[in-house]
Amino acid sequence: MLAIEAEGLRKVFTGRGGGPKGRRRTRSVEAVRGISFSVEAGERLAYIGPNGAGKSTSIKILTGILHPTSGTATVLGLTPWKQRRDLARRIGVLFGQRSQLWFELTPRQSFDLLGRIYGLDRSATRLRVDELGGLLDSRDLFDAPLRNLSLGQRMRCELAASVLHRPEVLFLDEPTIGMDLVAKQRFREMVVRLNAEQGTTVFLTSHDVSDIEQVARRVIVINGGTLIYDDRVSRMRRSVLSTKLLDVRFEQPPAPGSLDFDGMQVIKETGLGYKLVVDTERRSIREVLDTLLDTQRVADISVLDPPLEDVIARIYERRPS
Amino acid sequence: MREPRPSRTLLATSRTALVEAWANRRSFWVQVGAMLLNDSVWVIFWVLFFHRIGRIHGWGTDDVLLMFAILATVTGISMGLLANARRLGWLVAEGQLDAVLTLPVDPLAYLLIRKVDTALLGDLAFGPLLFVFAAHPTPERALLYLTGSLCGSAVFVSFVVMLGSLTMVVGGRGEQGDLGFQALLILASYPLDVFGGLTKLVMFSVIPAAFITGVPVHLVDRFSPATLGALLGAAAVSVVLARMAFRAGLRRYRSGALWTRA
Amino acid sequence: MSGLTPYAAAFASAAGRVVRRPGELAVRLLFYVVILIVFTALWPAAAATAGGSIAGYSAQALLWYVTVAEASVIATKPRLIEDIGNDIGSGAVATEMLRPVSVFGLRLAAETGEALVRLAMALAMGCAFMLLVKGAPPRPAAMLFVIPSAVLAVAANLAAQHTFAGAAFWLNDAKAAWFLYLKFVFLLGGMLMPLQLFPVWLERVSWALPFWTMAYAPARFASGHVDLWLLAGQAAWMVVLASVAGAVFAAGERRLEVAGG
Numbered sequence: 001m002l003a004i005e006a007e008g009l010r011k012v013f014t015g016r017g018g019g020p021k022g023r024r025r026t027r028s029v030e031a032v033r034g035i036s037f038s039v040e041a042g043e044r045l046a047y048i049g050p051n052g053a054g055k056s057t058s059i060k061i062l063t064g065i066l067h068p069t070s071g072t073a074t075v076l077g078l079t080p081w082k083q084r085r086d087l088a089r090r091i092g093v094l095f096g097q098r099s100q101l102w103f104e105l106t107p108r109q110s111f112d113l114l115g116r117i118y119g120l121d122r123s124a125t126r127l128r129v130d131e132l133g134g135l136l137d138s139r140d141l142f143d144a145p146l147r148n149l150s151l152g153q154r155m156r157c158e159l160a161a162s163v164l165h166r167p168e169v170l171f172l173d174e175p176t177i178g179m180d181l182v183a184k185q186r187f188r189e190m191v192v193r194l195n196a197e198q199g200t201t202v203f204l205t206s207h208d209v210s211d212i213e214q215v216a217r218r219v220i221v222i223n224g225g226t227l228i229y230d231d232r233v234s235r236m237r238r239s240v241l242s243t244k245l246l247d248v249r250f251e252q253p254p255a256p257g258s259l260d261f262d263g264m265q266v267i268k269e270t271g272l273g274y275k276l277v278v279d280t281e282r283r284s285i286r287e288v289l290d291t292l293l294d295t296q297r298v299a300d301i302s303v304l305d306p307p308l309e310d311v312i313a314r315i316y317e318r319r320p321s
Numbered sequence: 322m323r324e325p326r327p328s329r330t331l332l333a334t335s336r337t338a339l340v341e342a343w344a345n346r347r348s349f350w351v352q353v354g355a356m357l358l359n360d361s362v363w364v365i366f367w368v369l370f371f372h373r374i375g376r377i378h379g380w381g382t383d384d385v386l387l388m389f390a391i392l393a394t395v396t397g398i399s400m401g402l403l404a405n406a407r408r409l410g411w412l413v414a415e416g417q418l419d420a421v422l423t424l425p426v427d428p429l430a431y432l433l434i435r436k437v438d439t440a441l442l443g444d445l446a447f448g449p450l451l452f453v454f455a456a457h458p459t460p461e462r463a464l465l466y467l468t469g470s471l472c473g474s475a476v477f478v479s480f481v482v483m484l485g486s487l488t489m490v491v492g493g494r495g496e497q498g499d500l501g502f503q504a505l506l507i508l509a510s511y512p513l514d515v516f517g518g519l520t521k522l523v524m525f526s527v528i529p530a531a532f533i534t535g536v537p538v539h540l541v542d543r544f545s546p547a548t549l550g551a552l553l554g555a556a557a558v559s560v561v562l563a564r565m566a567f568r569a570g571l572r573r574y575r576s577g578a579l580w581t582r583a
Numbered sequence: 584m585s586g587l588t589p590y591a592a593a594f595a596s597a598a599g600r601v602v603r604r605p606g607e608l609a610v611r612l613l614f615y616v617v618i619l620i621v622f623t624a625l626w627p628a629a630a631a632t633a634g635g636s637i638a639g640y641s642a643q644a645l646l647w648y649v650t651v652a653e654a655s656v657i658a659t660k661p662r663l664i665e666d667i668g669n670d671i672g673s674g675a676v677a678t679e680m681l682r683p684v685s686v687f688g689l690r691l692a693a694e695t696g697e698a699l700v701r702l703a704m705a706l707a708m709g710c711a712f713m714l715l716v717k718g719a720p721p722r723p724a725a726m727l728f729v730i731p732s733a734v735l736a737v738a739a740n741l742a743a744q745h746t747f748a749g750a751a752f753w754l755n756d757a758k759a760a761w762f763l764y765l766k767f768v769f770l771l772g773g774m775l776m777p778l779q780l781f782p783v784w785l786e787r788v789s790w791a792l793p794f795w796t797m798a799y800a801p802a803r804f805a806s807g808h809v810d811l812w813l814l815a816g817q818a819a820w821m822v823v824l825a826s827v828a829g830a831v832f833a834a835g836e837r838r839l840e841v842a843g844g
Binding site for chain 3: 355356358359362365366369370372373374375376377378496499500503504507508511515516517520
């Protein structure tokens, strides 16, 4: 079953200004230029792109905030911008820098009200809050005033608020902005758990590459308003970059020049530890490993995929397909 | 899940906002106390003024204290209970409208009710107190005072909502709202009849300050069905215009005015 | 003289900042104009009722009085205490303490720079408005004294504000004190009406406090009364207020050092 379906989405912003002061002429910006994709129920999708790529615009269209200029989209069978309130009952939305919770109150007090807004009765809300407290490891957070919590803790509470009503789809727009590394990781874990244990479809926009690695199984890359990549994360690395990294520790220093061969390059050298880059189009990993193990005294070796940043950067460089 | 009744949701939201204002106890009393003192200073000013000068254009100490009681009540409601009203433009500029649009609620009502300004609750307390102590309260006058204050609040809130809706159309950070609201408040803080023809005209139309204090005072002191009709009419018209303005602004916002592209 | 350079620089750069933000200034000035519109309605009516003049002030004198009084107060930022409180809380002040200049001195210099630009604009606008709408001040020559007096008024106001703001080193909620402070300036400082209109006991209280230096003094000149000793009084109070504020800041900084911001 398809949770989200978008066909030829286009969004043109028109208006005055945006230029240097005094030059108030009408301009138009095409933020989204004909994007089509579909998302199955229960999927975890990362929707990534650089700033200004059209990510926020896309998510605003899918959540019913904006009307597209042309094209169609359905979320859970509903047209978001036409059936906004009906859809609002079945989706959860978390914007990175906007809060649904009341600052001076405890999250639990905010949940009480939000539960009512979603039509849950008191006991149902209470049960659900309890459940979420366990699921998101946040029970101890719910009874402290929101202002006393750190950003990471606050966002976990916002996450709970956004799924209070058991939405079928959860939209997250740059949710980890401003969080420290540990907080980000915890948050991502929670999102994955929600998907795994409750079957919530996850649609996450981000420009943080680690969000992809840790949360998503599928990634859509957009740039300049067009979709330029759509595949499983696991395949992305392999298909886009034909390089591999070798992390090698030698038992004794390799003889000078002995690591010079075609298709391989030393990029880092720390004592006996070497980082090597292999261009697998020129020389297969098998060959390189064989050669190394035959000609050198190797203490330890690991074969790594290239960092995701490089992969993404390479994808951005692509012409839209 | 059944669709909850909007009125009950709004009531619950309002209660939550009030609970929030009450949550930080120390801050609450400090802010309310400061506002009460602030209002007292204004009362002292007016008492001194009229003590020295006597009546002006038919206004004396009694009238101006009634005026101030109404003003405090109106600001208590319009800026205290509906704290987001005058910040509407700013909220939109900050993107807070998006978060509201993803909830199954009426965006304007929810935004307005969602936040209470603690300090202004001081006004909400001061107004009725001043009325009781200085404005010769009788059941009839009290009823008229309440009616007048509610209508005045409707006009006030509608005015600032209209200005705030401008932000959805032309962009900016809500400065239009700020200036308009300040002008409204200043003009409404002085006895209506000292103003000359042109200013009075403005106060009955573009900047409806007359309906905030002037006409309500008239209603209480010199009741006539015509005055009541005019006030109720002004309130009703303002509310309708405000709703229309917001809806138009929202339509523009959702169709994608250039500046909204974050 | 090099010891003064950082302060002069802060002054100039702050002044430049205000000039480069005409939008903000315009909003403040428009607000001021609305107040003037109210005054041009209120005070002539008041004077007329009292038989032409009150406590030696003619209607014209009263109008010019409130114009200058309001301009002097409006030149200072309405949110100063909040800003300082935030800066203390955020640690910005702690960072400033690392510099080899006086935190208080630098801030005062900057605030004065901003305020004087606003003052100049407000006075220009207010005087132009009043001239056009109601005519010349009762003694045009006296207006010369308005300039130094208004500058001293603003400086004293800022110094006192910084004292109040200094409370933010100890309290969390200096905002309430701030509210009260403003009301003192409005009422006891003679911004709302000349001190001579008060009952005697209140007038005496006002004279004993420094607030009259912040609004009454320049306004008094504008109303045509050249009480030169006011300038001396303003200067004296300014020194006192600046010293108190400096002391409060110094104590506050010591507290930050000890408590660790």
